[in-house]
Amino acid sequence: MTTNPMSPALVQQVIAKQFPGLLGIELVETTPERVLGRLRARTEICTVGGMMHGGAVMGFADTLGAVGTFLNMPPGATTTTIESSTKFMAAAPEGQLLTGESVPLHKGRTTMVWQTSIRREDGRLCALVLQTQLMMEPKAVPTA
Amino acid sequence: MTTNPMSPALVQQVIAKQFPGLLGIELVETTPERVLGRLRARTEICTVGGMMHGGAVMGFADTLGAVGTFLNMPPGATTTTIESSTKFMAAAPEGQLLTGESVPLHKGRTTMVWQTSIRREDGRLCALVLQTQLMMEPKAVPTA
Amino acid sequence: MTTNPMSPALVQQVIAKQFPGLLGIELVETTPERVLGRLRARTEICTVGGMMHGGAVMGFADTLGAVGTFLNMPPGATTTTIESSTKFMAAAPEGQLLTGESVPLHKGRTTMVWQTSIRREDGRLCALVLQTQLMMEPKAVPTA
Amino acid sequence: MTTNPMSPALVQQVIAKQFPGLLGIELVETTPERVLGRLRARTEICTVGGMMHGGAVMGFADTLGAVGTFLNMPPGATTTTIESSTKFMAAAPEGQLLTGESVPLHKGRTTMVWQTSIRREDGRLCALVLQTQLMMEPKAVPTA
Numbered sequence: 001m002t003t004n005p006m007s008p009a010l011v012q013q014v015i016a017k018q019f020p021g022l023l024g025i026e027l028v029e030t031t032p033e034r035v036l037g038r039l040r041a042r043t044e045i046c047t048v049g050g051m052m053h054g055g056a057v058m059g060f061a062d063t064l065g066a067v068g069t070f071l072n073m074p075p076g077a078t079t080t081t082i083e084s085s086t087k088f089m090a091a092a093p094e095g096q097l098l099t100g101e102s103v104p105l106h107k108g109r110t111t112m113v114w115q116t117s118i119r120r121e122d123g124r125l126c127a128l129v130l131q132t133q134l135m136m137e138p139k140a141v142p143t144a
Numbered sequence: 145m146t147t148n149p150m151s152p153a154l155v156q157q158v159i160a161k162q163f164p165g166l167l168g169i170e171l172v173e174t175t176p177e178r179v180l181g182r183l184r185a186r187t188e189i190c191t192v193g194g195m196m197h198g199g200a201v202m203g204f205a206d207t208l209g210a211v212g213t214f215l216n217m218p219p220g221a222t223t224t225t226i227e228s229s230t231k232f233m234a235a236a237p238e239g240q241l242l243t244g245e246s247v248p249l250h251k252g253r254t255t256m257v258w259q260t261s262i263r264r265e266d267g268r269l270c271a272l273v274l275q276t277q278l279m280m281e282p283k284a285v286p287t288a
Numbered sequence: 289m290t291t292n293p294m295s296p297a298l299v300q301q302v303i304a305k306q307f308p309g310l311l312g313i314e315l316v317e318t319t320p321e322r323v324l325g326r327l328r329a330r331t332e333i334c335t336v337g338g339m340m341h342g343g344a345v346m347g348f349a350d351t352l353g354a355v356g357t358f359l360n361m362p363p364g365a366t367t368t369t370i371e372s373s374t375k376f377m378a379a380a381p382e383g384q385l386l387t388g389e390s391v392p393l394h395k396g397r398t399t400m401v402w403q404t405s406i407r408r409e410d411g412r413l414c415a416l417v418l419q420t421q422l423m424m425e426p427k428a429v430p431t432a
Numbered sequence: 433m434t435t436n437p438m439s440p441a442l443v444q445q446v447i448a449k450q451f452p453g454l455l456g457i458e459l460v461e462t463t464p465e466r467v468l469g470r471l472r473a474r475t476e477i478c479t480v481g482g483m484m485h486g487g488a489v490m491g492f493a494d495t496l497g498a499v500g501t502f503l504n505m506p507p508g509a510t511t512t513t514i515e516s517s518t519k520f521m522a523a524a525p526e527g528q529l530l531t532g533e534s535v536p537l538h539k540g541r542t543t544m545v546w547q548t549s550i551r552r553e554d555g556r557l558c559a560l561v562l563q564t565q566l567m568m569e570p571k572a573v574p575t576a
Contacts, residue, residue, distance in 0.1 A: 019197035022166065022188045044166045047210075053163035054210070054225040055203020062199040066191075081198040082399060083371045083420055085229045085517035087545045087562050089538035105560060106521035110398055110422065111370060113519045115560070128537060128547070130519050130562065132371055132420070134398065226543060227515045227564055229373035231401050231418050233394035249416060250377035254542060254566070255514060257375050259416070272393060272403070274375050274416065276515055276564070278542065307485035310454065310476045332454045335498075341451035342498070342513040343491020350487040354479075369486040373517045 006030060011067055020063045023056055027067065035068040035102040041094050052092040052126070057118055058084065061129035064102035065114035069133040072107060076138030082111070084131040092118075092126045110135060150174060155211055164207045167200055171211070179212040179246040185238050196236040196270070201262055202228065205273035208246035209258035213277040216251060220282030226255070228275040236262075236270045254279060294318060299355055308351045311344055315355070323356040323390040329382050340380040340414070345406055346372065349417035352390035353402035357421040360395060364426030370399070372419040380406075380414045398423060438462060443499055452495045455488055459499070467500040467534040473526050484524040484558070489550055490516065493561035496534035497546035501565040504539060508570030514543070516563040524550075524558045542567060 006014075008027040015021060023045060029036035037060065039045075045056040062081055069079045092098055099119050106113040116129040150158075152171040159165060167189060173180035181204065183189075189200040206225055213223040236242055243263050250257040260273040294302075296315040303309060311333060317324035325348065327333075333344040350369055357367040380386055387407050394401040404417040438446075440459040447453060455477060461468035469492065471477075477488040494513055501511045524530055531551050538545040548561040 014192055017187065018191055019189045019200050023199070043161065045163045047162055048158055049222060051224075053203065053206070054228065055167070055199065055206040056163050058202040058206065058228065059197065059199020062197070062202065066198070078193060080195075080232065080235065082232050083230065083373075084198065084202065084232075085371075085373055085562065086227065087537065087564065088224065088226050088228075089540075089545055091224065105519065105557060108521075113521060113560075125537060128545075128562065130517065130560065132519065227517075229418065229515075229517055231393065231420065233396075233401060249375065249413060252377075257377060257416075269393060272401075272418065274373065274418065276375065302480055305475065306479055307477045307488050311487070331449065333451045335450055336446055337510060339512075341491065341494070342516065343455070343487065343494040344451050346490040346494070346516065347485065347487020350485070350490065354486070366481060368483075368520065368523065370520050371518065372486065372490065372520075374515065376512065376514050376516075379512065 006071065015063070019059060023059055025060055025063055030067060030071060032071045033104065035064045037064050037100045039098045039100065041092050041096045041098060043094060046094045050094045052098065054088060057088070057127050058086050058129065060100050061086070061116035061118060061127065062131060064100050064116050065131045066133065068102050068104060068114050069112050069135065072112065073135055074138060078136045079133045082132050082134045084129060086127055086129045088127050090120065090124050090126050092120050096120055098126065150215065159207070163203060167203055169204055169207055174211060174215060176215045177248065179208045181208050181244045183242045183244065185236050185240045185242060187238060190238045194238045196242065198232060201232070201271050202230050202273065204242070204244050205230070205246070205260035205262060205271065206275060208244050208260050209275045210277065212246050212248060212258050213256050213279065216256065217279055218282060222280050223277045226276050226278045228273060230271055230273045232271050234264065234268050234270050236264050240264055242270065294359065303351070307347060311347055313348055313351055318355060318359060320359045321392065323352045325352050325388045327386045327388065329380050329384045329386060331382060334382045338382045340386065342376060345415050346374050346417065348386070348388050349374070349390070349404035349406060349415065350419060352388050352404050353419045354421065356390050356392060356402050357400045357423065360400065361423055362426060366424045367421045370420050370422045372417060374415055374417045376415050378408065378412050378414050380408050384408055386414065438503065447495070451491060455491055457492055457495055462499060462503060464503045465536065467496045469496050469532045471530045471532065473524050473528045473530060475526060478526045482526045484530065486520060489559050490518055490561065492530070492532050493518070493534070493548035493550060493559065494563060496532050496548050497563045498565065500534050500536060500546050501544045501567065504544065505567055506570060510568045511565045514564050514566045516561060518559055518561045520559050522552065522556050522558050524552050528552055530558065
């Protein structure tokens with residue numbers, strides 16, 4: 001399968017002005033077989049109870065899985081999440097630096113499945129996310 | 145079941161400094177049987193492709209379902225999402241004002257299930273989210 | 289979209305020798321917009337505790353959603369479930385005749401999303417299932 | 433946590449007359465940290481297309497995760513699945529002997545999360561299932 005190699009810094013730059021930047025996601029590793037990122041549980045992505053908001057956890061995971069899919073596609077192709085299921089298993093207190101690791105479970109012709117583990121500093125699993133990405137081929141560019 | 149009545153403005157105030165405020169969620173209706181909110185697809189909650197980021201969609205839904213659960217609990221009780229499943233069905237282009245409607249499918253003794261529909265301005269269903277909330281009883285307050 | 293009209297009796301006959309027949313699913317309505325079926329909670333599809341087994345509930349729903357997708361495809365095309373999420377909300381005691389209703393939430397070019405409600409005789413919702421079906425085009429038939 | 437040790441043969445005997453027996457599930461290992469089982473893709477649990485039916489795959493996984501939860505509970509306690517999410521990644525052709533492995537991701541006070549991998553004879557992952565089990569305490573036995 002054609003891949004789309006990009007350094008963490010380059011991918012980071014691409015997504016910085018959008019939602020992943022608002023969350024504060026930092027990409028650490030961006031290969032077609034694994035995407036690693038970090039996210040600090042700042043007050044503004046927490047709940048009233050002082051824990052990372054479930055939506056922020058899901059947004060973190062969704063970003064990593066989408067980046068992973070992107071890195072497996074030919075240049076110009078695009079991807080969109082069509083399904084995401086999350087099990088929340090432990091809360092992440094405000095201030096914690098969470099680590100997210102996303103790995104592919106399935107690389108098909110039209111869909112990919114990525115599994116993302118979000119862990120606390122003590123290694124405990126906060127959430128496990130399974131997401132299905134639909135891959136859309138590059139649109140043909142009209143030539144003169 | 146004891147409920148916990150609060151106006152949209154009051155709930156809004158409680159969550160304004162956290163993740164729902166960062167996303168820009170506006171609460172419109174907050175009753176134990178339905179929670180309605182709105183969210184504008186601003187650039188900073190979109191993807192590179194100019195669509196609302198999946199993580200923002202899930203964070204919007206998660207907030208509405210958690211507020212709905214909260215409104216059904218006795219004062220002092222707390223809730224946490226333990227599972228969330230999302231089907232993404234249509235993209236929401238940047239600039240759109242999305243509407244989210246969350247209704248309870250199940251109100252049990254220890255868990256509740258809320259279903260949230262996220263719609264575009266043209267009424268099309270962008271995403272359907274089912275989430276399970278665990279309810280935790282108020283902690284006993286020590287008395288002198 | 290081309291559809292594939294078949295009566296409940298005809299679809300029933302097609303699936304009778306396979307898993308839906310083993311479960312005991314009876315199809316009542318088979319249109320591209322709704323599939324209705326019934327399933328009796330016999331001992332052999334229950335748990336030790338005398339309730340319909342979760343696997344039987346999911347198998348019932350999966351069958352209805354797959355039939356619905358099939359009815360929306362051109363003859364010769366095939367479909368497979370790629371994701372299924374179930375919320376179990378009330379148990380179905382042995383002996384009950386359950387009703388399952390499956391409706392499409394999304395009909396896309398490559399995937400469909402069907403939502404199935406499984407209800408007890410008293411109308412109570414036992415389970416809600418969301419499933420994503422991948423559609424595969426008919427294979428070209430080699431000609432002489 | 434109190435556990436509930438039982439041999440595979442003993443658990444097998446308990447579930448033989450119910451749905452797991454109808455499917456044909458054979459339990460191979462039943463410990464509180466891992467449950468292993470096998471299931472042959474017989475015609476009557478397949479689809480018209482000659483592949484193991486998605487409902488049979490989900491029923492296989494649900495059984496293993498429920499057995500695993502049961503083995504972690506005190507005698508007399510009961511469990512029920514409250515949520516199940518499945519990613520289907522490869523079809524299992526008729527005749528194959530599938531292996532299912534279920535491991536706990538989370539053992540909480542009121543819920544457990546089990547992850548089940550269903551594999552073909554060639555080791556390929558057919559499906560990954562995440563399920564949440566609710567645990568219910570033993571009912572007090574009235575004494576004379």
